[in-house]
Amino acid sequence: MILLRSLLIVPSLQPKLLEKAARSAADGLMIELEDGVHPSRKAEARTAVAKFLRTAEFGQKEVMVRINSVYGSEGQEDLHELVAAGVLNIMLAEVRGPRDLAIAADLLERAEHASGREINSVGLWSMVETAAAVQNVDAISKMPRLRGLAFGGGDLSCELRVRRIGIGGDRVIWDYPFEHLYAKERVVVAARAAGLKVIDTGWANMHDEDGTRHCARASAQLGFDGSFVISPRQLPPVHGEFTPSERDIEWARKVVAADEEAHAVGETVRVVEGQMTDGPFVRSAYQILERAKEAEARAAALTELQQRALEPAK
Secondary structure, eight states, rough: OOOEEHHHHEETTTHHHHHHHHHHSOOOOEEOOOOTOOOHHHHHHHHHHHHHHHHHHTTOOEEEEEOOOOOOOOOOOOHHHHHHHTEEEEOOOOOOOOHHHHHHHHHHHHHHHTTOOTTTTEEEEEESHHHHHHHHHHHHHSSEEEEEEEEHHHHHHHHHSSSSSOOOOOOOSSSOOOOGGHHHHHHHHHHHHHTEEEEOOOSOOOTHHHHHHHHHHHHHHHHHSSEEEEEEEHHHHHHHHHHHHHHHHHHHHHHHHHHHHHHHHHHEEETTTEEEEEEHHHHHHHHHHHHHHHHHHHHHHHHHHHHHSSSOOO
């Protein structure tokens, strides 16, 4: 279980933001080559990202690049240049079915061969942001090279023809996108069945800390590993919700201790804090303790990375 509580969306044509993102507390980075880049600057952005991948230090971050459509020349050029630059993960946007991933995988294999890299060294992530992708998510999740799914609420809202898009405040109903609930749960179930990571849309208003926190809390309860963030300022509330609290850890330790006592006398059930705890509660407790341990290790690694960044160049 490798933590991916946050996936920071990073613009490709702003060097200072790229450098800041590499040193940030984000667990992962998604560098943008698709919608976030004007058509006239695609080649410039691609070259900038390739250079960044070759020179930056990311520590333990999961780094991926969202590319242009593999059905067009820009997306194919993205794959060719990024694979040569050492990219480890590619995010595919506007996926509709497994065929999209099959084509990307074939192009990746050709790019790996051309650059002398080991075949299958580059993984794929799939956005689930179309109605077709939601319907086909089980088949999508079983495709080779796939490492994770990312739910995209904005594009899906357009396809669903909701009354008004709202993933960051100013919502018409409630303060959480319940119109996405069915799709979100389908994506989580498919990801878990296939052993994949799964990331939620997140909150689009970087200045709304309470909204960011509330959205992350709901995502964590639904089973997502983490969510997209658009600014480092969203990392504390997001990480706070996807990291076990002291109360969670205390409960988990009690459950594990009670389970060990039960097994010592040939039993399988114990009561902890007035609640019967058996198999699934015990497994959940171990998951909490594992996540807490990984969060502690990630914090230590981040401190080391940031300290190295402050050291004078030799």
